[in-house]
Amino acid sequence: MHRLDTYHLSEAGIPDGAKTTSDIPITLGSFLASAMNRAHAYVAISFVPGRSPDDLAVPPTGYPSSKVLLHGHETKSLSFLSYPFGDGVTFYERIMTGLVNCDVITIRTCQEIEGKFCDFIESQFQRKVLLTGPMLPEPDNSKPLEDQWHQWLNRFEPGSVVYCSLGSEIILEKEEFQEICLGMELTGSPFLVEVKPPKARLRSKKPYQKGSKSGSRACSGLGGWVQQPLILAHPSVGCFVSHCGFGSMWESLLSDCQIVLIPHLGDQIFNTRLMSEELEVSVEVKREETGWFSKENISGAVRSVMDKDTELGNRLRRNHANWKESLLSSGIISGYVNKYVEALEKLV
Template sequence: MEPKFHAFMFPRFAFGHMILFLHLANKLAERGHKITFLLPKKAQKQLEHLNLFRDNIVFHPLVVSPLDGLPIGGETASDIPTSLSSSLASAMDRTRDQVEDAVRIGKPDMIFFDFAQWVTEIAKKNETKSVYFITFSAAAASTLLVPGLRPDNLDVLPPGYPFSKVLLRGQETNAMSFLFYPFGEGHTIYERNSKGLTNCDVILTRTCLEVEEKFCDFLGSQFQRKVLLSGPILPEPDKIIPLEDRWNLWMNRFEPGSVVFCALGSQIILEKNQFQELCLGMELTGLPFLVAVKPPRESSTVQEGLPEGFEERVKGHGVVWGGWVQQPLILAHPSVGCFVNHCGFGSMWESMVSDCQIVLLPYLPDQILNTRLLIEELELSVEVEREAGLFSKEKLSVVVRSVMEKDSELGNRVRKNHAKWKETLLRHGLMSGYVNNLVEALEKLVQNINLE
């Protein structure tokens, strides 16, 4: 009988991170392993439906102490504005005693973590293995987290960086300065992640050799750690709750491949003028569209921020929605033909295994680097051009039309390349093979067998 292990998981208090950790937990639990999932108490109810193996995955709620500046109930990144991210990181740090008590009592074989760099100290003290789980691309990690990075040399990469077009350029290097902003008391984002990568037992990244082999090799050489790969870790379609009737019935009204779906993730909140440009750009395409984004700054609902007369003009063929949507199931709907997104890592993989044309509108540095990977390395998508960091409704509509028109040379080229990559990623046995290899490596790690 194959050996079973018990793993703790402690992701950053943001749903993009927690959901990915939970998808991994499901893959491990499916193979008989036990998982204790540490998360804010409030988040448990919102994630319970994604726990597919309740006998093997147990939620361990943490009490998040309120801090000055955090709103009541502000326990995850979705509960707060981006400006309070540092305070939330401090609140996460203050759960350290709870985490340490849980590890001491539960005696796990390993603990998966990301932004809480102090987990490695708890692991060593309790003779537990620590696994740093990278929740963004290896290409982004290779650029943003390399040892020795400083605010004054953001555009300088160390010797041996993979020959690649995946680089930040020009004004985009300014975006990297966020890595050195305070993120919790006495820490920056860069320090948290680089310390975690330097002090963990092994590094795990959500990717595959077919897409990012050279970046994974570079990461391992920079941090002198074994880099394990999980594969894309996408939820099984037959295990997902069916698409809500609200969207299924609405999209059924349109021709196959005609609807433009836009989603920018849970962290991106647009300024009102950019929110309106996004809406007007969708209107200009002349195509049916569904936009799922957060309300713009200084607006409590998306309706408050809409351009004058917009709702009446697009009635029947355009919807702007401010709440959560089932993104993978919407992408799988036959009427959806284009996906406009921020190129967050989850959206990146979901778009790659869809049949939709991909138009990218990145904001954060890791999203910019993911965009470079998809456009210039894999050549399967197109980016909306900006001037001084801003996009226009005209630029957005032109790009969407250019990939949607049947006779478009650009559209046909990216569609062809996209189809090849989708076929590669969905090749029978590829995803399960990565998880099986990961489990075998984790079992060796627990048994102190050298990982070659």
């Protein structure tokens, strides 16, 4: 892609080389969307004859309001729908433009998990809905868990460690990071926290370990990537505290860990509702009036699912085991991809 002479990303605070929302704070997402809009002069869209990005610049009228789409529930956590996302268009309008003007709707999910919601979208927009399945990479058994994590996790009893990861797009304030670590500490369990560096960075970017009478039972990494599926598969890990991004949602479902959710961005909120209310395999950490989460609420949610003597923990454990068995037995990883390719070939 050529340099965007008509739009100076650096003036908007977007660093050079930023390509996706994971490269920038969420508050700058609208500027990135504007940059993508203004790049249409440099991009050839030969596979859409007679269509230009300008055709979709202004959302059409006549589609449902957000209140209808969300079944009348407007909350502060869903206010992102009205945020600007490009030049003169909100996030909601951009999504609805695509849904109304497309020929086919493709969704990265499966019928077993979100079938009734996909059916609703198909009937609402009168468009064929094709499902890709979870689109998870095949497990790479040739790469073992990195030695630093393997050795640390091996020190603890099976199912005793709490692993917390909030994904690649959430950049915490320093106080928020500290609140999460304090919440983990209050659980009384060994814990591993992996997040992006806080906005007001701590002194060290290196993983640190906190000493205690039982030895070093707290470990936190700032930035970089960890082998999340392998960590979740380690026998010592018993609980996954997650933002419930789509990839992490599936990895948690296919693990044996208890699940605690701290959603932050739009799709994470919907994913959390699915996991906690529809599938009943997880609990959501209660929000404070500030919109964030207290250390007490974090530790309380973790203890509620880790305790093997509680009805809630046992019910979630049973539901989770049933869903995992059902998903793995249906050949869900590869089967959907093959059907999706076949459906595309028929359309073409």
